[in-house]
Structures are given as C-alpha cells and as structure tokens.
Amino acid sequence: MAISRRVFVKAGGLALFSLGLDPLFLARAAYAATNRLAVYPSSRPILVCLFQRGAVDGLNMIVPHGDPSYYSERPRIAVPASDVVDLDGHFGLHPRLAALKPLWDAKSLAIVHAIGSPNSTRSHFDAQDYMESGTPGVKATPDGWLNRYCQHDREHQDTPFRAVAFGPQLPRILAGTAPALAIDDLQAFGLRAPQPAARDRLTRAFEELYAGSATGLLSSSSQEAFEAVQTLRRVDPTQYQPAEGSDYPRGKLGKAMLEIAQLIKADVGVQVAFADVTGWDTHVNQGAGEGQLAARLAELGQALAAFTHDLGERMRDVVVLTMSEFGRTIRENGNSGTDHGHATAMLVLGGPVRGGRILGRWPGLDPADRFEGRDLAVTTDFRDLFAELLARHMGAPPGGLDAIFPGFTPDPTRFPGAISV
Amino acid sequence: MKYRILGCLLLLGIGSPPMTARRVVGAQHAALLHMTVTSLRDTSSPSALSPRDSALHALNRLAYGPRPGEVDRVAAEGVMHWIDRQLTPGKIDDGALARRERDFRILDYDRGDLAGMYAEVQRERRERKLAANGAADTVVTPRDQTARRLAGQFQELAVVRAALSERQLYEVMVDFWTNHFNVYFGKGADRFLTPDYIERTIRPNAMGHFEDLLIATAESPAMLFYLDNWESVAPGAVPPAAMRVRARPLFGRRPNPFRFPPRDPEQQDSMRQRALQRAPQGINENYARELLELHTVGVDGGYTQQDVIAVARILTGWSIKRPQQGGDFEFHDWAHDGGEKQVLGAQFPEGHGRDEGIRLLKMLASLPATMHHVSWKLCQRFVSDDPPDGCVDDAVAAWKRSNGDIREVLRAIVSGPDFWAPRNIRAKVKTPLEFVVSAVRAVAADPDTTPRLAQVVARLGEPLFQHVAPDGYPEMEAAWVNSGALLDRMNAAVALAAGKLPGVTVSADSGLGAAASPDDIVAVVDREILDGTMSENTKRVITRQLADITDPGQARVLAIGLALGGPEFQRQ
Numbered sequence: 001m002a003i004s005r006r007v008f009v010k011a012g013g014l015a016l017f018s019l020g021l022d023p024l025f026l027a028r029a030a031y032a033a034t035n036r037l038a039v040y041p042s043s044r045p046i047l048v049c050l051f052q053r054g055a056v057d058g059l060n061m062i063v064p065h066g067d068p069s070y071y072s073e074r075p076r077i078a079v080p081a082s083d084v085v086d087l088d089g090h091f092g093l094h095p096r097l098a099a100l101k102p103l104w105d106a107k108s109l110a111i112v113h114a115i116g117s118p119n120s121t122r123s124h125f126d127a128q129d130y131m132e133s134g135t136p137g138v139k140a141t142p143d144g145w146l147n148r149y150c151q152h153d154r155e156h157q158d159t160p161f162r163a164v165a166f167g168p169q170l171p172r173i174l175a176g177t178a179p180a181l182a183i184d185d186l187q188a189f190g191l192r193a194p195q196p197a198a199r200d201r202l203t204r205a206f207e208e209l210y211a212g213s214a215t216g217l218l219s220s221s222s223q224e225a226f227e228a229v230q231t232l233r234r235v236d237p238t239q240y241q242p243a244e245g246s247d248y249p250r251g252k253l254g255k256a257m258l259e260i261a262q263l264i265k266a267d268v269g270v271q272v273a274f275a276d277v278t279g280w281d282t283h284v285n286q287g288a289g290e291g292q293l294a295a296r297l298a299e300l301g302q303a304l305a306a307f308t309h310d311l312g313e314r315m316r317d318v319v320v321l322t323m324s325e326f327g328r329t330i331r332e333n334g335n336s337g338t339d340h341g342h343a344t345a346m347l348v349l350g351g352p353v354r355g356g357r358i359l360g361r362w363p364g365l366d367p368a369d370r371f372e373g374r375d376l377a378v379t380t381d382f383r384d385l386f387a388e389l390l391a392r393h394m395g396a397p398p399g400g401l402d403a404i405f406p407g408f409t410p411d412p413t414r415f416p417g418a419i420s421v
Numbered sequence: 422m423k424y425r426i427l428g429c430l431l432l433l434g435i436g437s438p439p440m441t442a443r444r445v446v447g448a449q450h451a452a453l454l455h456m457t458v459t460s461l462r463d464t465s466s467p468s469a470l471s472p473r474d475s476a477l478h479a480l481n482r483l484a485y486g487p488r489p490g491e492v493d494r495v496a497a498e499g500v501m502h503w504i505d506r507q508l509t510p511g512k513i514d515d516g517a518l519a520r521r522e523r524d525f526r527i528l529d530y531d532r533g534d535l536a537g538m539y540a541e542v543q544r545e546r547r548e549r550k551l552a553a554n555g556a557a558d559t560v561v562t563p564r565d566q567t568a569r570r571l572a573g574q575f576q577e578l579a580v581v582r583a584a585l586s587e588r589q590l591y592e593v594m595v596d597f598w599t600n601h602f603n604v605y606f607g608k609g610a611d612r613f614l615t616p617d618y619i620e621r622t623i624r625p626n627a628m629g630h631f632e633d634l635l636i637a638t639a640e641s642p643a644m645l646f647y648l649d650n651w652e653s654v655a656p657g658a659v660p661p662a663a664m665r666v667r668a669r670p671l672f673g674r675r676p677n678p679f680r681f682p683p684r685d686p687e688q689q690d691s692m693r694q695r696a697l698q699r700a701p702q703g704i705n706e707n708y709a710r711e712l713l714e715l716h717t718v719g720v721d722g723g724y725t726q727q728d729v730i731a732v733a734r735i736l737t738g739w740s741i742k743r744p745q746q747g748g749d750f751e752f753h754d755w756a757h758d759g760g761e762k763q764v765l766g767a768q769f770p771e772g773h774g775r776d777e778g779i780r781l782l783k784m785l786a787s788l789p790a791t792m793h794h795v796s797w798k799l800c801q802r803f804v805s806d807d808p809p810d811g812c813v814d815d816a817v818a819a820w821k822r823s824n825g826d827i828r829e830v831l832r833a834i835v836s837g838p839d840f841w842a843p844r845n846i847r848a849k850v851k852t853p854l855e856f857v858v859s860a861v862r863a864v865a866a867d868p869d870t871t872p873r874l875a876q877v878v879a880r881l882g883e884p885l886f887q888h889v890a891p892d893g894y895p896e897m898e899a900a901w902v903n904s905g906a907l908l909d910r911m912n913a914a915v916a917l918a919a920g921k922l923p924g925v926t927v928s929a930d931s932g933l934g935a936a937a938s939p940d941d942i943v944a945v946v947d948r949e950i951l952d953g954t955m956s957e958n959t960k961r962v963i964t965r966q967l968a969d970i971t972d973p974g975q976a977r978v979l980a981i982g983l984a985l986g987g988p989e990f991q992r993q
Contacts, residue, residue, distance in 0.1 A: 221907055
C-alpha cells in the first residue's frame with residue numbers, strides 16, 4: 001500500500017496540474033526545493049500590525065484638544081489640555097504616549113484619525129472579524145487580508161518566517177492558504193524535550209521521518225518547519241540582546257515586539273508580522289491623564305519606542321500599523337467610561353512613513369456631524385489605509401488590490417497619504 | 422464526462438464492501454454497464470482492498486481512528502455490517518460513555534442556569550472594577566472558577582465523546598454539523614447558549630432529516646444570536662418596550678400643555694431616544710445571507726442580493742425571549758414584515774407570520790442546489806478534499822429518494838466506489854481534532870474532565886466552538902498543514918506517548934507486550950498503532966533511533982511518539 005499510495009498522490013497532483021489547477025503543495029514544494037537556505041535581502045519592506053482588541057478610545061489616545069465639545073462631553077475623563085502632548089495645535093498625544101513625540105518630530109509617525117469601518121456594527125466580534133477579513137459586512141470571507149496579500153505575492157513564500165503572528169493561534173487576519181506561522185514563544189519553537197541532546201535527537205528523527213515518508217503538503221510544510229527550526233538555532237533567541245537603550249515594557253506586547261525585532265534583525269525573511277494588544281474595552285473608570293487607559297497607552301508607547309530604537313537603521317524598511325475594531329462614544333457614560341462607538345485613530349510608524357501629520361478628514365464632534373448622533377464619524381475607510389500600505393510600502397501591484405479587498409476598489413486618490421511616494 | 426467510467430469493483434468476499442457498480446441512468450446504457458462490469462471483473466485486483474484494509478479505512482473516515490485490535494474486530498464482523506450498525510446509532514450500546522458523561526457537570530446546567538451564572542460573574546467583575554477604581558482585575562472568585570471549569574468541560578466533553586463513544590459515525594456527524602451550522606462560543610450570549618445548542622439542536626438531529634436540523638438551527642437562540650437575526654425587525658417596527666418608555670412619563674394621558682412646570686421635553690426625548698437606539702432598527706441580513714450561502718444552496722446557488730433581503734424580511738421577528746437570561750426562541754409579531762416577498766422565484770404572499778419562515782426553510786431544504794451543496798460537503802468530509810462528481814451525484818440521488826434522510830445520504834456515499842477507491846485511501850490529512858482523538862484512541866488513553874485535551878486540540882489550531890466566522894472549520898488539508906502546526910503535532914505525539922500529556926492517562930506499554938529489540942518494537946508499533954501502514958523509511962528511521970536505547974520501556978515510548986507524530990499518522 002505504501003508505495004502505491006505515494007504513486008497515486010503524485011499522479012493525482014500531476015493530473016490536477018495538467019488541468020490548469022495549481023495544487024498548493026506543488027507550488028510550496030517547488031519553492032522549498034529551489035530556495036533552500038536562501039539569503040534574504042535585508043531591504044525587503046516589512047509590515048508590522050498591532051491589533052488593539054477591545055476598541056481603543058481614539059479620542060483619548062489622539063486628543064482633539066482644540067475642540068471644545070471634547071471637554072464638554074467628557075467632564076470626568078477628558079485629558080486636560082495642559083497635559084496633552086500637542087502635535088499640531090488641534091490634536092495631541094495622550095501624555096502617556098509621550099515616548100512617541102520624538103518619532104512625530106522626526107516625521108516617522110503619522111496618525112489617521114476618524115478612520116474605521118463602513119459597517120455600523122458595534123459588536124467587537126463582528127467588527128474585528130470585518131477588519132481582519134478586510135470585507136466589512138461580509139461574514140463568509142474565508143481568509144484574512146494579510147493572508148490574501150501573501151497569496152497574491154508568491155515570490156516570497158520561500159521562508160517559513162515570511163508571515164508570523166505572535167500568539168497561540170493564527171489570527172483571522174493571517175488565516176488562509178498562504179503559509180503563515182503562529183509563534184507563541186520564540187524560544188520554545190520546535191521540538192520540546194527536557195535536555196538539548198534529547199531535543200536534537202527528536203528533531204533529527206522527525207526530520208528523517210518526514211523527509212523519507214511524507215508526501216504532498218506534509219512534505220513541503222515539514223521541510224519549512226525544520227528549516228525554521230534550523231534558522232532559529234542559528235539566531236538563538238535565548239541570546240538576543242536588544243540595542244543598547246531599548247526599553248521594552250514587561251508583558252506580552254513588549255515580548256512580542258522584542259521577538260519581532262529579533263527576527264527582522266536576523267534576516268530570516270519576515271515580511272508580515274502581527275501581534276495583539278488587549279485591554280482597551282474601557283466601559284468603566286477609564287481615567288483621563290492617568291488610570292486604566294493611560295496604563296495601556298504607556299505600555300503601547302513604550303513598546304513602539306523601544307522597537308523603533310532597537311531596529312535603528314532597519315526601520316527604513318519597516319512600517320508599524322496599529323488598528324482597532326472601532327472607537328468609543330464621544331460622551332462619557334455614567335461609569336466614567338465610554339461605550340462602543342464608531343471611528344477611531346490608527347498610528348502609522350516607520351521609515352517609509354510621511355509622518356508628522358494628522359491624516360484623514362476630521363469630521364468634528366458637533367452633534368450634527370456625528371454618526372448616528374453619538375459617535376465620531378468615519379471619514380476614512382480602513383481599507384483605504386490598508387490598501388495604501390500594501391500598494392505603496394509592500395509593493396502590491398494596483399491590480400492585485402481588488403483581489404486582496406474583494407468587493408472594494410481601492411482608489412489611490414482616497415489613500416490617506418501615509419507613505420512617501 | 423457525462424458517463425463516468427465505472428469505478429473500481431470491490432470483490433472482497435465476506436466482511437468487505439459489497440460489489441458496487443455505478444448506477445448508469447437510462448436503459449440504453451445497460452449494455453455499457455454489462456460490458457464494463459465484465460471487463461473490470463477481470464482486472465480488478467489492483468484496486469481491491471483486503472478486509473483489514475477496508476476496516477481500517479472505514480475506521481479512519483467514519484470513526485475517529487481505530488483503537489487497539491479494532492481493525493481486526495471490524496474486519497471479522499464485516500465492514501458493511503459495522504457501517505450498518507453505525508448508521509443506526511440508537512441501537513449501539515454506549516453505556517461506558519454515558520457513565521463517563523456523568524462526570525461532566527456542564528450537562529446538569531441548562532442555558533438559563535448558565536446565563537444566570539454568567540450574569541453574576543459579570544456583575545461581580547464590574548463591582549470589583551468599580552471598587553478598584555478601574556485597576557486591572559486579577560481576582561478569581563469561586564463563581565468565576567466554576568464558570569471557567571464548566572466552559573472547559575463543555576469543550577473537553579466534545580473530545581471525550583469523540584474518543585470514547587461506540588457511536589463513532591454519530592460523533593463524526595455531530596462534528597460535521599457543528600461546523601456546517603457554526604456558532605461562535607465567544608460572542609456575547611453565545612457563551613451560555615452554545616452548550617445548549619450542541620445538546621438540544623445539533624445532537625438530536627445529527628442523523629435525522631436535514632430539514633428538521635435546518636429548522637432547529639434557525640430557531641435556536643445560539644444561531645439567532647450569533648448571526649444577529651434576533652435583532653432583525655421590519656423597518657419602522659417599534660418594540661412594545663420602547664412604546665412604553667414614551668408613554669410612561671405621560672401616564673397614558675395626552676400631554677397637558679398647561680402643566681407647570683412642563684416636563685423637560687428634552688429629557689423625555691432623550692429617554693425615548695436611548696430606548697429606541699438600543700432597539701434594533703430595520704432588517705439584519707447576516708443570518709439570511711449565511712442561510713443561503715453556507716447552510717443551504719451554497720455560494721453558487723443562484724441567489725441574488727434581492728433574495729437575501731427577501732429571506733431576511735421573511736425571518737423578521739424570529740427572535741429570542743430575553744437572550745441575556747438564556748431564553749427560548751420567540752416569534753415577535755410586531756417585528757415581522759408582513760409584506761409580499763419573492764425568494765428564488767417562489768412567491769410569499771402578504772399577511773403571513775412565522776409560518777412563512779417555516780415554509781421558506783422547508784423549501785430551501787429541498788432545493789436541488791441545497792442537496793448538491795450539502796452532499797458535496799459530506800463527500801469532502803468522507804471521501805476527498807476535492808470530491809469526485811460521481812460521489813456527490815449518488816448522495817444527491819439518495820437525498821431525493823429519502824427526502825433528505827441524512828443516514829441514507831451517508832449510506833450512498835459509503836456504498837459508492839469513490840469511497841473505496843485506492844486514490845482516496847489515506848488521501849486526507851486529519852484535522853487537529855481528528856489527530857488528537859485518533860492518537861488517544863490508538864494508545865487506548867483515558868481522558869479526564871479537565872480541558873487539557875481540548876487545549877491540545879486548540880493549540881494545534883482548532884479551538885472547539887471558537888471558529889469566529891460562520892463557515893466552520895475547513896476540511897481542506899491546506900488549512901491545517903503548516904510548519905508550526907506540524908511541529909506542535911510532533912510535540913503532542915511525543916508527550917502523549919510518554920504519558921506526559923496532561924489530562925489523559927496512558928499505559929503506552931499495554932498493547933505492546935514485552936517487545937524489547939528495536940525490530941520487535943517497530944513491528945509491534947506498526948501493527949498496533951499504525952495498523953500496518955508504516956513505510957519502509959519510517960521503519961528504518963525508528964529502528965535506528967532505538968538502537969542505542971537500553972531500556973525497552975523508553976524505547977517503546979520513543980517508538981510510539983515517533984509513529985504518532987510521523988507522517989503516516991497524519992493521514993486518514
């Protein structure tokens with residue numbers, strides 16, 4: 001049976017091939033065969049996405065301190081104008097994001113305000129789903145837009161580290177047919193055993209098993225896996241020293257950012273990296289200049305500043321994007337918090353960024369300008385920003401964007417202008 | 422290929438699949454049929470499966486893999502006889518599982534109980550947060566713990582049933598429908614509605630008629646909440662509750678213009694405004710769209726956006742009685758759009774209520790596109806990631822004959838030549854659930870009630886009941902085979918073999934007797950764990966790995982770990 005099975009699988013694959021279909025495993029196997037141990041040029045564009053799950057209060061993150069309604073609507077939680085780190089006379093950073101001010105001044109930080117989804121849902125679940133699938137209003141999209149980008153650009157499939165998500169599972173945004181890696185802990189990636197000798201033995205044994213007995217996708221994926229293990233051994237995550245003065249915050253976000261920086265510096269071919277940042281659903285006592293939200297923002301600001309510092313020169317190829325499923329109510333609620341709203345703000349950070357600017361049209365906070373009479377209106381469809389990053393930073397050809405955002409025709413005239421052309 | 426080449430014939434004798442020939446439609450093909458049967462009979466040996474091979478294949482596809490000795494038992498019973506028994510699960514004694522289920526306290530809670538507990542947990546958490554002035558909350562109260570334990574038990578129970586049930590095909594079908602009619606355990610009220618959904622909506626209908634299952638899911642609070650239909654109302658419809666808010670300040674009287682001081686109209690307005698804002702506004706198409714695209718006719722089912730809107734209008738008012746308390750299905754007449762509609766060419770005249778929803782679901786359940794879409798998915802599950810047309814056609818024909826009796830559709834699939842075709846044997850990669858459960862069964866491990874095994878399944882990429890999108894977990898191997906997931910499978914296999922996988926008790930040695938030499942161990946592992954599918958390369962590699970291990974116990978553990986984590990065991 002063993003022999004005939006392999007023959008059948010092979011024959012099946014070839015038959016598909018001759019019908020004009022492209023079985024994924026053949027494509028992957030071909031790349032794996034021709035590109036083993038390739039050296040990845042260190043000038044490849046890299047996109048790092050952070051998802052602020054829980055809906056960040058964009059109005060306290062990037063404060064419209066020049067708008068009097070902001071203060072009248074938020075008597076208990078508004079950030080006092082004297083504490084805001086002013087950016088352009090109208091907007092300013094939350095004081096606990098002060099670590100980002102030098103990046104703004106260096107024109108490597110841009111902010112897109114009043115950005116969000118054309119869909120009006122206020123459900124975390126639905127809105128996150130739409131932001132990750134890239135198809136607001138359509139539930140059945142099987143894959144995420146970052147994965148579709150990877151599907152589209154097959155040229156870079158040759159490294160298992162091409163698309164990496166930090167966390168126990170692959171997030172929706174990277175789900176799909178293009179290979180993507182979920183790494184919960186870089187140091188524990190690979191075969192686990194109490195002693196290094198036992199680990200090496202297991203690794204070798206499984207590598208031989210798969211090299212000789214696996215067929216199809218099992219064969220190419222296992223090759224990728226053992227290459228990744230080998231690469232990581234060379235990189236040796238346990239020995240990583242961030243650049244002098246990079247002060248990563250303790251906690252999951254700091255660890256993820258440190259590991260992303262490490263992989264980028266190791267030139268293992270990272271092109272897309274993703275991490276979650278939780279704790280933004282501030283219904284109760286969210287605080288103003290200090291408090292709950294301030295603590296989350298401090299961690300975010302510190303992580304981004306440390307990451308930028310750590311990468312140093314390498315930031316010229318890197319763009320970091322923050323996103324969140326929606327914003328929060330303009331008016332504070334009865335518990336000194338905010339409820340689910342509509343538009344929020346996103347940060348775009350990195351060498352290729354045309355920074356030092358607030359992008360997007362500011363709709364204002366007047367009741368007449370609000371969405372459904374209560375929330376900050378969306379003036380930039382999040383897909384316009386995502387599409388711009390893919391087109392102008394990642395080099396996705398304009399024709400490919402339609403396939404990455406099905407049902408949407410990205411139009412460069414609507415791009416917020418976050419990336420230098 | 423209008424007339425398919427006749428599939429392989431299985432000339433197996435006792436205990437094997439019956440001799441099967443494709444039904445060829447039309448009398449004019451009788452001659453062709455006769456000729457091909459004759460010629461195939463002469464050259465059929467390459468595709469014939471031995472009784473053992475066919476038993477193994479059936480156990481891999483229609484069950485969660487064989488337990489030690491099971492292949493021989495099924496082969497001795499006769500694989501078609503075994504399949505027949507699996508198709509009538511009610512007649513299979515499952516006492517051992519029933520006893521084990523008593524350890525799962527989640528089964529003692531209905532959705533009202535769970536909703537109450539969830540509300541209490543939320544209330545406690547809110548109060549602590551207020552008291553702590555919004556500081557991060559790390560307190561875990563006993564109630565918190567109970568809620569978490571129950572949620573873990575719910576997921577673990579799915580793994581335990583798959584591993585221990587004698588009604589294997591039934592459990593496979595429960596998993597199939599759970600994904601076909603996916604809901605997400607993490608969305609709001611579905612945290613306490615989902616266990617009930619599995620127990621009372623999916624399980625009782627998993628081997629019945631498709632129409633009953635479809636209606637049951639449409640009326641289930643879990644689905645109504647997950648795809649928002651409970652909030653779908655006719656445009657302009659105002660719930661009685663919001664009417665009361667407007668009425669209350671006036672105490673049912675007309676406003677008195679001479680009253681002094683007049684009631685602040687702004688305050689009055691804002692109260693009503695808030696009530697109305699909370700209230701659903703207009704139709705919500707989510708469920709309607711997925712009902713067509715995923716549950717019934719499929720994305721190529723020929724419907725338009727107008728059909729989606731009409732389906733949504735027909736189902737306006739299908740709601741939940743107090744969802745936050747775990748309430749039941751409730752039809753809201755006030756929310757129903759009583760106008761005339763048209764769906765896929767069928768007229769739905771005005772003036773109807775809930776009845777037109779039932780009519781719609783019955784119509785959808787019996788459309789050829791639905792039969793084809795669902796049959797295709799079943800064939801994808803049981804035969805091949807890319808199912809052959811012939812298999813789907815057979816399933817559709819059985820569906821038509823039996824009015825959508827799921828058991829008859831299954832019978833047609835497993836009686837057809839495609840199911841037994843050599844190119845489809847071990848052609849599918851196991852999902853994480855199938856991998857973990859089949860490994861547990863292969864070593865006769867005994868899972869407990871802690872959610873550890875479910876956590877392993879989650880780690881490998883399939884957190885149960887937590888697929889966010891309504892399409893459910895995929896059947897395609899591309900979704901499951903990637904480098905990180907493969908390494909995790911190897912780690913899980915090694916841990917299970919060593920008895921170090923938390924949550925299961927393994928006596929890995931049990932089936933392996935006293936095999937001591939590398940050659941003997943490899944032979945026994947091949948026979949007992951891989952049922953004779955071990956490749957020459959795998960035998961060589963494992964034998965070499967065992968050469969310098971002096972402790973036979975350790976050697977057996979390593980051999981089992983490599984076998985379970987190796988490529989052969991990833992396939993079914």
